[in-house]
Amino acid sequence: MRFRRAAVILITTLVTLFTVTGCWDRIEIEQRATVLGMAIDPPDESDVRGVTGPAARGEGPGFKVTAQIAIPGRIPLGPGGGSGGAASDKPVWVIQATGKTMDDAVSSLQQELAEKIFLGHLRVIIVNQELAKSEAFNDIQDFLRRNAEIRRLAWLLVSTGNAEEAMNSSPKLERVPTLYLVNMMDQSVKLGTLPNVYLGSFWSVLSSRGQTPVLPVISVREDEIRTQGLAIFHHGKMVGTLNRLETSTYMEIQNERRSGYAVAVPRPSDPSHSITVRGTTRSSKRAVHIVGGRPVFDVYSRIDSNIEEKTGDKPFEKPFETGIGKVQDELTAMVAQRQKELIARVQSLGVDIFGFGEYVRATQPAYWARIGNGKQWEEVFKTLQVRVHPRVYIRRSGMSAR
Amino acid sequence: MNKPKTITVMQFAMNLGTTIIGVGLLAFPRITAQHAGTGAPLATLFGVLLMLGCALMLSYLGHQYPNMTLFEYSDKLLGRWLGRIVTLALVLYFLELEAMAAREFGEVVVTSVLQRTPLEITILIMLVLAATAARNDVTVFSRILTFYMPFVYIPVLVLIALTLRSARLTNILPIISFGYQTNVSNYVYAILFVACLFQNYMITGLLTPYMYQTNKAWKGALIGVVAAGAVYLILDVATLAVFGTEEMKNLIWPTLELAKTAAIPLFFLERLDPVFLAVWVTAVFTAIFASYYFSIQGLVHLFNFQDHRAFTSLLVPVVFLAAMQPSNIVDVYRMVQWVGLSGLVLTVGIPALLFALHFGTGALKRKQVKRA
Numbered sequence: 090m091r092f093r094r095a096a097v098i099l100i101t102t103l104v105t106l107f108t109v110t111g112c113w114d115r116i117e118i119e120q121r122a123t124v125l126g127m128a129i130d131p132p133d134e135s136d137v138r139g140v141t142g143p144a145a146r147g148e149g150p151g152f153k154v155t156a157q158i159a160i161p162g163r164i165p166l167g168p169g170g171g172s173g174g175a176a177s178d179k180p181v182w183v184i185q186a187t188g189k190t191m192d193d194a195v196s197s198l199q200q201e202l203a204e205k206i207f208l209g210h211l212r213v214i215i216v217n218q219e220l221a222k223s224e225a226f227n228d229i230q231d232f233l234r235r236n237a238e239i240r241r242l243a244w245l246l247v248s249t250g251n252a253e254e255a256m257n258s259s260p261k262l263e264r265v266p267t268l269y270l271v272n273m274m275d276q277s278v279k280l281g282t283l284p285n286v287y288l289g290s291f292w293s294v295l296s297s298r299g300q301t302p303v304l305p306v307i308s309v310r311e312d313e314i315r316t317q318g319l320a321i322f323h324h325g326k327m328v329g330t331l332n333r334l335e336t337s338t339y340m341e342i343q344n345e346r347r348s349g350y351a352v353a354v355p356r357p358s359d360p361s362h363s364i365t366v367r368g369t370t371r372s373s374k375r376a377v378h379i380v381g382g383r384p385v386f387d388v389y390s391r392i393d394s395n396i397e398e399k400t401g402d403k404p405f406e407k408p409f410e411t412g413i414g415k416v417q418d419e420l421t422a423m424v425a426q427r428q429k430e431l432i433a434r435v436q437s438l439g440v441d442i443f444g445f446g447e448y449v450r451a452t453q454p455a456y457w458a459r460i461g462n463g464k465q466w467e468e469v470f471k472t473l474q475v476r477v478h479p480r481v482y483i484r485r486s487g488m489s490a491r
Numbered sequence: 492m493n494k495p496k497t498i499t500v501m502q503f504a505m506n507l508g509t510t511i512i513g514v515g516l517l518a519f520p521r522i523t524a525q526h527a528g529t530g531a532p533l534a535t536l537f538g539v540l541l542m543l544g545c546a547l548m549l550s551y552l553g554h555q556y557p558n559m560t561l562f563e564y565s566d567k568l569l570g571r572w573l574g575r576i577v578t579l580a581l582v583l584y585f586l587e588l589e590a591m592a593a594r595e596f597g598e599v600v601v602t603s604v605l606q607r608t609p610l611e612i613t614i615l616i617m618l619v620l621a622a623t624a625a626r627n628d629v630t631v632f633s634r635i636l637t638f639y640m641p642f643v644y645i646p647v648l649v650l651i652a653l654t655l656r657s658a659r660l661t662n663i664l665p666i667i668s669f670g671y672q673t674n675v676s677n678y679v680y681a682i683l684f685v686a687c688l689f690q691n692y693m694i695t696g697l698l699t700p701y702m703y704q705t706n707k708a709w710k711g712a713l714i715g716v717v718a719a720g721a722v723y724l725i726l727d728v729a730t731l732a733v734f735g736t737e738e739m740k741n742l743i744w745p746t747l748e749l750a751k752t753a754a755i756p757l758f759f760l761e762r763l764d765p766v767f768l769a770v771w772v773t774a775v776f777t778a779i780f781a782s783y784y785f786s787i788q789g790l791v792h793l794f795n796f797q798d799h800r801a802f803t804s805l806l807v808p809v810v811f812l813a814a815m816q817p818s819n820i821v822d823v824y825r826m827v828q829w830v831g832l833s834g835l836v837l838t839v840g841i842p843a844l845l846f847a848l849h850f851g852t853g854a855l856k857r858k859q860v861k862r863a
Contacts, residue, residue: 113605113608114608241748289748290657293738295738296741297735297738444661447662451664454665454667454668
């Protein structure tokens, strides 16, 4: 009995000793290189050094990956914290490597680091538009999809100009450049100037057959980063951009509730001056009918807005009550014109950024099956009849009564 | 052998509800979407109804033989030899089911969280844990499953609530994909695959003789299977609404990807997938534990043992070797689907057979009585 007890204790001790020594995957925070942002550019010269062997090849010459790595202990926690730190203590470190493929480049990046690269906190991925326009964009997607650490909520952005500059920029309001960029994008969504298209939603739309994705575009020039609008894609390759006003129109049709764009119309009584209104909320509905074996769309959108500015000395269109109506009509006509133009433009490119195809798939399954489960949708979309019925309402006029 | 009556109806319902939710939670939206397109939620519903029927049959039999386990009354209904063959088939099948669940679990863990931990270790730890827990008697077995119920259900529902923000209605339409995106055989495949996820309902046959009120066992089975079915259904709708069918086909574990899309507006909990995985381990454990326990009780019955503890550690190496059989991830899912679907012959066939025999012999007896 006594022996048995001793034996049990011994075995338990030994088993615990060998199994509780630690976790296989234990990594201290100092031992991991946390990448916050990543910029992907085409390489400068054709001579690209990779590390995964001579067989590494893909579309195009390869990639130049610039990563922004957080330095543990130097990231200020909370607003205003860390004011004691000297200005020279940059909280991030920017490193760069090239490779024939994405993994080639990231492996090469790893060779510059003692710590293991960790992509679990990657918040922003910026892709140079030259890459986004080439087949190489697909190769970038595959790398990102396969990696289990990458979050679907990260931002995927297209940059005009060199993406790496965004990693090197030093905004004044935030010590970590990537976090500033993230904040900028989040705020744009809140202000209603950009739709919420993050990495995961981009992928979902990319794989669907009845819609083509869009991505935010930023321009980088030295320290100045600006949101520009949206990039549009055809078969996974960027084929063009929507400017800010087109983005606004896109969001009207897409039923993005928050509206943040200001638009100016000539004054009905005085065309040499203008009235500027800013949208507050939008809503939109769409309906599809099959007419003569082809789908016809009706898009009903409503925009609520406030008057922000008028130029010219004259008081607001008199009388105030009907004057508002006149301005509304003017705005409505203009919005209708813009919607028509944008739809015609993307139709000529054959990119269904509005997801009309998805709507057809969802509501007219028989028709969808007839066009090869969406295989011929692009052709149908090019000549699709879309009737727009926008309505702009002016709700408030600010603090001014005239 | 006299069996202590300790399990209440609610407890029985909770046991079923906990044990049905298992490792399949992560991959099943992909497999149903591949075969049924946007009709996947409806196919899930049909799968749930099929297994609900089976669970109701077993609980009815449990009431007819209130002091016998499934193995005991199958001996009685089928005769000793046929009964033994059926028991042996069930034992082997549930061991293989456990092995597949453990392997799938290991693959997820190694791919997504513990990338440097060997696969063998994750699987072995899970098996040893199940084997250790399986040393208890049926009363405790039932209590363990009851205890884990909230840990399995609440996180899944929270996860879904947090991801609904990125859901889109058009993604789940049309609800009836039949004839448009899929054909009959694919649709049936999706239904049967969902049914596979529910095979652990067989513990009904183990638990009924320990219930206070076997006449209400059907109620417990109804609540348990419907609750688990609701989780699967809601999850299928949620993944479909967020990703859409085409994207779902690209994702190896859509549910895990859903967890990666979820975000709480609290900075320290920004990444939700490790939290979800940690809880999901509980669900995997209860499922593996239940199927292991079921096999062991079957073996005890087969060899007329008094005590089941001898088997618990003995079978770990067997299950471990079975789990290590598939050579890669593609192989794993081929086997999971193959094993699951062929197992339906047992898990649907046996209750139906016993049910039919029960009525058949009953009618026969009445006839004989009349003649005499």
